[in-house]
Amino acid sequence: xxxxxxxxxxxxxxxxxxxxxxxxxxxxxxxxxxxxxxxxxxxxxxxxxxxxxxxxxxxxxxxxxxxxxxxxxxxxxxxxxxxxxxxxxxxxxxxxxxxxxxxxxxx
Amino acid sequence: xxxxxxxxxxxxxxxxxxxxxxxxxxxxxxxxxxxxxxxxxxxxxxxxxxxxxxxxxxxxxxxxxxxxxxxxxxxxxxxxxxxxxxxxxxxxxxxxxxxxxxxxxxxxxxxxxxxxxxxxx
Numbered sequence: 001x002x003x004x005x006x007x008x009x010x011x012x013x014x015x016x017x018x019x020x021x022x023x024x025x026x027x028x029x030x031x032x033x034x035x036x037x038x039x040x041x042x043x044x045x046x047x048x049x050x051x052x053x054x055x056x057x058x059x060x061x062x063x064x065x066x067x068x069x070x071x072x073x074x075x076x077x078x079x080x081x082x083x084x085x086x087x088x089x090x091x092x093x094x095x096x097x098x099x100x101x102x103x104x105x106x107x
Numbered sequence: 108x109x110x111x112x113x114x115x116x117x118x119x120x121x122x123x124x125x126x127x128x129x130x131x132x133x134x135x136x137x138x139x140x141x142x143x144x145x146x147x148x149x150x151x152x153x154x155x156x157x158x159x160x161x162x163x164x165x166x167x168x169x170x171x172x173x174x175x176x177x178x179x180x181x182x183x184x185x186x187x188x189x190x191x192x193x194x195x196x197x198x199x200x201x202x203x204x205x206x207x208x209x210x211x212x213x214x215x216x217x218x219x220x221x222x223x224x225x226x227x228x
């Protein structure tokens with residue numbers, strides 16, 4: 001199975017900050033990497049697919065990069081609605097494993 | 108508009124089974140795989156398995172292999188996930204989500220609202 005490791009597991013940031021979350025796979029997954037945002041009591045919401053393609057409706061301050069085993073989610077200027085938990089997921093091969101999540105909190 | 112509507116919350120006793128439904132609308136049912144994801148209270152997302160509505164083939168996570176059954180009813184565009192031999196640690200929210208059959212490149216683009224299953228004696 002492919003393991004996905006996210007870091008950090010949590011972070012505190014202020015409005016307007018640039019935030020970066022990383023995700024590492026235990027083997028090459030090319031660009032089969034998605035990022036999701038989840039708010040309390042809600043289902044996850046797809047932000048990024050294919051490592052860097054932005055899902056329709058997602059604000060332009062959110063971007064993704066990477067390929068192979070190392071990936072990054074960046075929020076260029078943190079907004080109040082961005083405080084949530086973020087998960088990466090590899091869709092290269094079953095089981096379609098998720099990272100452990102990164103909780104973004106208000107500083 | 109695409110919608111995945113899940114059945115309501117359940118309370119079950121240890122050892123029982125639960126069957127959660129996920130009814131799809133707004134798209135061609137057989138063109139997307141449906142996956143199930145578990146989230147225990149305060150925990151992360153855990154992939155359980157998937158079903159291909161076009162034919163009904165399945166692929167389960169090894170952890171759930173012996174206890175989970177996923178089925179579909181194409182006449183109602185509904186997918187079912189049944190989990191047996193429930194234990195208290197199965198208490199969780201269960202989500203269904205779809206992904207394109209053409210490529211898994213596109214991620215889980217639509218999710219159900221989640222179904223809380225509580226296992227308690």
